[in-house]
Amino acid sequence: MPRERSGSRGDRFGGFRGRCADCVLRRRGLCRGVDEEDAEASSALEAAHAAWRVYDPGDVIYAQGDISTHAFNLISGWVAVHRDMPDGRRQITRFLQAGALFGIEPAGEPLGHAATAVTGAVVCPIPTLKLDDLRRRLPSLNERFIELLEQDYRHALETLTTLGQGTAKERIGSLLRELAVRAAGAEMLAAGAVVRVPLTQRLLAEATGLTAIHVNRVLRQLREELVVELRDGTLAVNDPRRLDALADRGGGRVGLA
Amino acid sequence: MPRERSGSRGDRFGGFRGRCADCVLRRRGLCRGVDEEDAEASSALEAAHAAWRVYDPGDVIYAQGDISTHAFNLISGWVAVHRDMPDGRRQITRFLQAGALFGIEPAGEPLGHAATAVTGAVVCPIPTLKLDDLRRRLPSLNERFIELLEQDYRHALETLTTLGQGTAKERIGSLLRELAVRAAGAEMLAAGAVVRVPLTQRLLAEATGLTAIHVNRVLRQLREELVVELRDGTLAVNDPRRLDALADRGGGRVGLA
DNA sequence: CGAAGTCTTGACAAGACTCAAACTGGGTGG
DNA sequence: CCACCCAGTTTGAGTCTTGTCAAGACTTCG
Numbered sequence: 001m002p003r004e005r006s007g008s009r010g011d012r013f014g015g016f017r018g019r020c021a022d023c024v025l026r027r028r029g030l031c032r033g034v035d036e037e038d039a040e041a042s043s044a045l046e047a048a049h050a051a052w053r054v055y056d057p058g059d060v061i062y063a064q065g066d067i068s069t070h071a072f073n074l075i076s077g078w079v080a081v082h083r084d085m086p087d088g089r090r091q092i093t094r095f096l097q098a099g100a101l102f103g104i105e106p107a108g109e110p111l112g113h114a115a116t117a118v119t120g121a122v123v124c125p126i127p128t129l130k131l132d133d134l135r136r137r138l139p140s141l142n143e144r145f146i147e148l149l150e151q152d153y154r155h156a157l158e159t160l161t162t163l164g165q166g167t168a169k170e171r172i173g174s175l176l177r178e179l180a181v182r183a184a185g186a187e188m189l190a191a192g193a194v195v196r197v198p199l200t201q202r203l204l205a206e207a208t209g210l211t212a213i214h215v216n217r218v219l220r221q222l223r224e225e226l227v228v229e230l231r232d233g234t235l236a237v238n239d240p241r242r243l244d245a246l247a248d249r250g251g252g253r254v255g256l257a
Numbered sequence: 258m259p260r261e262r263s264g265s266r267g268d269r270f271g272g273f274r275g276r277c278a279d280c281v282l283r284r285r286g287l288c289r290g291v292d293e294e295d296a297e298a299s300s301a302l303e304a305a306h307a308a309w310r311v312y313d314p315g316d317v318i319y320a321q322g323d324i325s326t327h328a329f330n331l332i333s334g335w336v337a338v339h340r341d342m343p344d345g346r347r348q349i350t351r352f353l354q355a356g357a358l359f360g361i362e363p364a365g366e367p368l369g370h371a372a373t374a375v376t377g378a379v380v381c382p383i384p385t386l387k388l389d390d391l392r393r394r395l396p397s398l399n400e401r402f403i404e405l406l407e408q409d410y411r412h413a414l415e416t417l418t419t420l421g422q423g424t425a426k427e428r429i430g431s432l433l434r435e436l437a438v439r440a441a442g443a444e445m446l447a448a449g450a451v452v453r454v455p456l457t458q459r460l461l462a463e464a465t466g467l468t469a470i471h472v473n474r475v476l477r478q479l480r481e482e483l484v485v486e487l488r489d490g491t492l493a494v495n496d497p498r499r500l501d502a503l504a505d506r507g508g509g510r511v512g513l514a
Numbered sequence: 515c516g517a518a519g520t521c522t523t524g525a526c527a528a529g530a531c532t533c534a535a536a537c538t539g540g541g542t543g544g
Numbered sequence: 545c546c547a548c549c550c551a552g553t554t555t556g557a558g559t560c561t562t563g564t565c566a567a568g569a570c571t572t573c574g
Binding site: 086145 | 342361362363402
């Protein structure tokens with residue numbers, strides 16, 4: 001169950017109460033890059049942000065089939081986006097971290113996916129209808145919105161390719177590399193890095209389309225080969241080069257070499 | 258190699274030359290639902306459509322890593338959207354048919370995917386920069402653009418789930434059902450249908466993440482079980498119910514039964 | 515006619531899943 | 545303090561799905 005906290009921790013952000021000042025003032029998530037060409041609309045954007053919602057690990061933020069009423073900026077914590085099948089199988093399509101915008105689908109439609117808090121998480125909801133209205137009045141917000149959609153789409157195609165073509169080792173390698181890059185940056189990673197990855201092997205399995213048992217075996221193999229080591233929610237990248245090789249999905253031009 | 262045909266078949270559409278009148282006048286693809294609240298912008302939309310390009314089977318429409326310069330409305334024929342890996346593996350993410358808009362990524366960025374004609378195909382290119390400009394001037398075009406992006410994203414998540422969680426039979430069943438529904442409509446399909454599916458087993462394999470040999474085995478099984486029969490580019494759906502069961506990915510609410 | 519691509523089948527190998535069991539660490543209640 | 549339970553992790557043995565290799569039939573096209 002989410003708890004609303006209009007400003008219970010809001011003091012950190014200057015004492016705004018009843019609004020999520022964080023993603024607006026600091027231009028996080030959806031609001032990043034949104035300029036102020038229209039002061040009236042811009043303050044309407046700020047006003048559209050509703051009170052925070054705080055979730056515990058395992059809490060459902062929205063379920064598949066719910067009618068879309070809000071989009072969400074993720075303020076802190078990890079969230080899993082997933083699709084559930086009638087027989088209980090589940091595919092996690094992405095792990096989100098602070099700054100992500102999620103829950104975007106046409107207003108009034110039943111959602112084709114769900115979102116669940118993996119760790120404790122704080123999100124800032126924005127009513128879909130207000131968001132659509134603001135997009136039409138704030139061109140820079142509209143562009144930012146489209147940019148995020150395009151990024152989501154591209155990420156989905158990359159993940160899809162890894163699931164379709166990759167071996168178990170490649171799937172896990174790709175996922176771990178993505179998480180490490182997001183946490184440490186590509187440059188830091190190249191020198192090796194230790195990052196926090198608060199995911200159980202079960203979650204890794206649901207994200208890679210494998211069983212938790214097989215994930216365990218592959219992780220052991222990667223550990224024995226001194227590529228990466230995942231223990232107690234901490235990922236240590238011992239051999240970035242070989243991790244890159246595992247995760248190589250051919251981002252750029254390919255096949256003409 | 259594409260051949261430009263400004264109007265070589267254009268007579269069918271009233272003799273417009275040098276422009277793709279079809280998707281504009283008939284409101285196909287991107288242009289569907291775009292109203293005429295702004296006559297000047299609307300005619301600019303029409304003018305932005307460039308000459309058709311005509312492709313033969315196997316022609317590359319754009320390659321992975323190309324810089325995005327155009328988006329495309331698909332006028333006729335089948336097109337495969339795919340991602341290529343450095344070692345030659347390839348994942349087809351979607352088969353497109355008439356009315357699809359494709360090639361959408363941020364202008365000036367290297368594309369993260371490729372598009373190849375599966376059959377002979379006719380496409381109508383729209384320069385990305387003009388499209389972006391028009392989006393800002395034609396609100397209804399902007400909404401249509403976002404709607405198409407959201408549909409693409411949702412489709413990618415569904416495919417991703419099928420690849421991650423489905424057995425070989427379910428993957429192939431899902432794909433064939435999707436193609437049958439698109440060609441015949443869900444109602445027609447419920448009564449059984451025979452539709453054109455001009456795909457080789459190799460292409461089905463690249464779309465489902467299986468080998469062509471295994472696709473062959475599964476198709477034989479589906480034929481022997483009288484579910485579907487695929488021969489000579491024609492798909493006959495003998496048992497729509499069982500095909501539905503194979504393809505059930507749980508679009509709506511799930512898990513609370 | 516030969517060449518190339520597709521479809522089909524069989525035999526075998528490898529990868530991934532299932533089942534079963536033991537081990538770990540952290541909580542909970544007696 | 546200890547016994548117990550729980551979720552997560554680890555390992556082994558066996559099975560099933562899928563991939564690999566090899567070969568033949570068929571069609572199309574030059």
